[in-house]
Amino acid sequence: MSPSPPLPVDLSGIQLDPGGGLARQLYQALRERILDGRLPGGTRLPASRDLSQLLGISRNTVTRAFDQLYAEGYIEGHIGNGTYVVELVSVIRPTPIQAPSPTPSKALQRLQVHHLPAPAEGAPRAFRVGIPALDLFPFEIWARLSARFWRKPSPARLGYGDPAGDPQLRELIAAYLRNSRGLHCDPAQIVVTCGAQQAISLCAQLLVEPGDQVAIENPGYRAAGHAFAMAGAQLKGIAVDAEGLDTAALAQVGSCRLAYVTPSHQYPTGVTLSLARRLELLDWAERHDSWIVEDDYDGEYRYSGTPLAPLAALDRQGRVLYVGTFCKIAFPALRLGYLVLPLALAPLFARRRALDMRHSEIGTQAVMAEFIATGHFQRHIRTMRRAARSRRDALLAGWPEDVPGCAPVPAVNAGLHLCVRVDSLARERALIAAANQVGVELNGLSNYWLADSETPLDDRAGLVLGFASVPEPDIAKALQMLRQAWGANQQVLS
Numbered sequence: 001m002s003p004s005p006p007l008p009v010d011l012s013g014i015q016l017d018p019g020g021g022l023a024r025q026l027y028q029a030l031r032e033r034i035l036d037g038r039l040p041g042g043t044r045l046p047a048s049r050d051l052s053q054l055l056g057i058s059r060n061t062v063t064r065a066f067d068q069l070y071a072e073g074y075i076e077g078h079i080g081n082g083t084y085v086v087e088l089v090s091v092i093r094p095t096p097i098q099a100p101s102p103t104p105s106k107a108l109q110r111l112q113v114h115h116l117p118a119p120a121e122g123a124p125r126a127f128r129v130g131i132p133a134l135d136l137f138p139f140e141i142w143a144r145l146s147a148r149f150w151r152k153p154s155p156a157r158l159g160y161g162d163p164a165g166d167p168q169l170r171e172l173i174a175a176y177l178r179n180s181r182g183l184h185c186d187p188a189q190i191v192v193t194c195g196a197q198q199a200i201s202l203c204a205q206l207l208v209e210p211g212d213q214v215a216i217e218n219p220g221y222r223a224a225g226h227a228f229a230m231a232g233a234q235l236k237g238i239a240v241d242a243e244g245l246d247t248a249a250l251a252q253v254g255s256c257r258l259a260y261v262t263p264s265h266q267y268p269t270g271v272t273l274s275l276a277r278r279l280e281l282l283d284w285a286e287r288h289d290s291w292i293v294e295d296d297y298d299g300e301y302r303y304s305g306t307p308l309a310p311l312a313a314l315d316r317q318g319r320v321l322y323v324g325t326f327c328k329i330a331f332p333a334l335r336l337g338y339l340v341l342p343l344a345l346a347p348l349f350a351r352r353r354a355l356d357m358r359h360s361e362i363g364t365q366a367v368m369a370e371f372i373a374t375g376h377f378q379r380h381i382r383t384m385r386r387a388a389r390s391r392r393d394a395l396l397a398g399w400p401e402d403v404p405g406c407a408p409v410p411a412v413n414a415g416l417h418l419c420v421r422v423d424s425l426a427r428e429r430a431l432i433a434a435a436n437q438v439g440v441e442l443n444g445l446s447n448y449w450l451a452d453s454e455t456p457l458d459d460r461a462g463l464v465l466g467f468a469s470v471p472e473p474d475i476a477k478a479l480q481m482l483r484q485a486w487g488a489n490q491q492v493l494s
């Protein structure tokens with residue numbers, strides 16, 4: 001296949017489902033970008049031939065989509081003279097979200113900075129971060145269990161339920177953690193949540209006072225930082241090295257209310273927190289009377305070696321709050337996770353949770369409980385681990401070795417993503433832009449740093465690649481595109 005021509009505008013993220021009307025989908029994708037300002041007025045759209053080649057659709061389809069946009073007044077232009085996005089009046093272009101007058105609260109003000117980027121659109125593509133192998137989820141089994149539950153649900157489960165979560169599910173989670181993580185906990189310590197994010201947010205709401213220092217890994221999981229910042233925390237970014245969070249740097253910061261860590265597979269660098277550091281961290285928490293939030297978001301994905309004991313299993317003082325999720329082993333939209341809490345905290349977290357949303361929806365909890373109890377969960381974990389390992393291998397096998405400025409790919413023994421260091425921010429940007437031009441999605445490591453980091457910009461550069469979301473042939477295809485894109489852009493990249 002010949003390389004697609006570079007486009008004058010960034011149209012990354014457009015994904016068309018061959019099963020539906022392609023022209024309509026393209027029209028909608030372009031219209032959305034025009035309305036939200038990603039394609040501002042005056043932007044020249046690519047020629048229909050180039051666009052059709054890039055998206056792998058017929059030129060006729062592109063023309064039909066353009067015609068519709070033209071008819072509705074989103075674009076203008078004439079054949080042979082280019083097609084341009086029109087200047088839209090502000091009435092229809094959504095303005096940035098602003099706090100309503102008269103008195104914006106602190107929370108509303110913080111939200112201007114502390115929020116997540118819009119989720120990536122469309123079905124997963126190669127190298128999307130945080131997405132497991134969605135194609136392998138046993139939907140037939142899930143549908144059967146779901147139908148069985150809903151055919152004749154017990155009236156006792158249809159009223160207001162336990163805010164801590166379905167008792168049967170909590171029993172099963174406790175047994176699972178005992179067997180798979182060596183984490184001995186009582187079901188009474190478990191609070192079911194809407195995914196890891198809500199678990200982290202509950203920790204922020206209940207443990208952090210405005211003005212408290214909270215230590216987070218830097219680079220790290222920005223969504224956790226945002227949750228703590230929304231509670232009024234002063235974020236203290238702590239460096240991460242080959243052994244994980246730098247506990248010596250943490251000791252320099254002094255007193256913090258809480259430290260948030262991803263010990264089994266640091267997000268996004270992928271390193272594992274060493275045993276010595278785990279013990280130092282626990283010791284630090286004891287000396288400073290601090291909490292530790294341990295986010296074990298992808299602990300099921302371990303490919304070699306024995307996993308180290310979670311901090312929660314080493315904790316003798318009731319300082320560790322352990323966060324787990326089903327979203328990386330099933331799928332993110334499931335929104336099901338849990339907290340394992342020091343016993344005295346569990347009822348308080350459940351009370352707080354009840355004020356937000358009473359409890360998680362019963363169907364998902366009950367079906368997950370059946371899924372676990374009937375052995376499907378363990379089977380699915382094995383399937384997912386095998387698939388992720390094989391997809392990792394496909395990425396490692398096809399990764400271009402000779403890209404200027406790219407460090408060698410590190411050993412990858414866990415998780416769903418890997419991180420390749422790059423020698424400058426300019427290079428990171430150029431590599432990502434060239435990849436986007438051929439429709440390949442890549443994440444910059446520079447996005448994962450706190451804005452006020454002292455680390456020089458060039459030392460923050462790298463590429464973060466999810467390897468699990470699509471099958472091996474799609475990974476190989478994307479790597480082929482990358483090789484072409486990066487090979488054709490040697491001048492920009494070197």
Ligand SMILES: Cc1ncc(COP(=O)(O)O)c(C=O)c1O
Binds near residue numbers: 129194295
């Ligand atoms: C480090 C980390 N923690 C938590 C989450 C969120 O998990 P959930 O979807 O269960 O909220 C993610 C998602 O990517 C993550 O990367």
